[in-house]
Amino acid sequence: QVQLxxxxxxxxxxxxxxxxxxxxxxxxxSNYVVAWFRQAPGKDREFVGVIRGHDGSTYGxxxxxxxxxxxxxxxxxxxxxxxxxxxxxxxxxYYCAADRYTYFFRVRSTDYEYWGQxxxxxxxx
Numbered sequence: 217q218v219q220l221x222x223x224x225x226x227x228x229x230x231x232x233x234x235x236x237x238x239x240x241x242x243x244x245x246s247n248y249v250v251a252w253f254r255q256a257p258g259k260d261r262e263f264v265g266v267i268r269g270h271d272g273s274t275y276g277x278x279x280x281x282x283x284x285x286x287x288x289x290x291x292x293x294x295x296x297x298x299x300x301x302x303x304x305x306x307x308x309x310y311y312c313a314a315d316r317y318t319y320f321f322r323v324r325s326t327d328y329e330y331w332g333q334x335x336x337x338x339x340x341x
Contacts, residue, residue: 225335238312
């Protein structure tokens with residue numbers, strides 16, 4: 217059974233940075249892809265970015281490019297989301313999700329089998 221636990225959310229001011237963590241247990245992330253999604257109140261869940269566990273290659277949403285970076289530490293079986301220059305529009309619950317490795321990057325929430333419980337990020341303007 218694969219379990220994911222996010223942490224690192226909180227209340228920050230516009231322009232601040234925040235790093236989220238996603239600890240994966242039950243399987244090694246080397247054989248998985250791990251993605252970040254977010255969901256703001258009243259909106260659909262939105263793809264943020266994804267990383268391949270075995271080689272660290274990443275793909276990010278346009279809204280995240282240049283501000284957000286995904287990385288992983290295979291020794292800790294942990295994936296990170298570094299978020300810089302945060303704005304009010306980044307306020308959401310952030311989720312990490314995992315699924316078995318595939319060559320093509322997948323951006324739909326329905327493509328991922330395993331999910332964390334989410335961590336709230338609130339950016340004050």
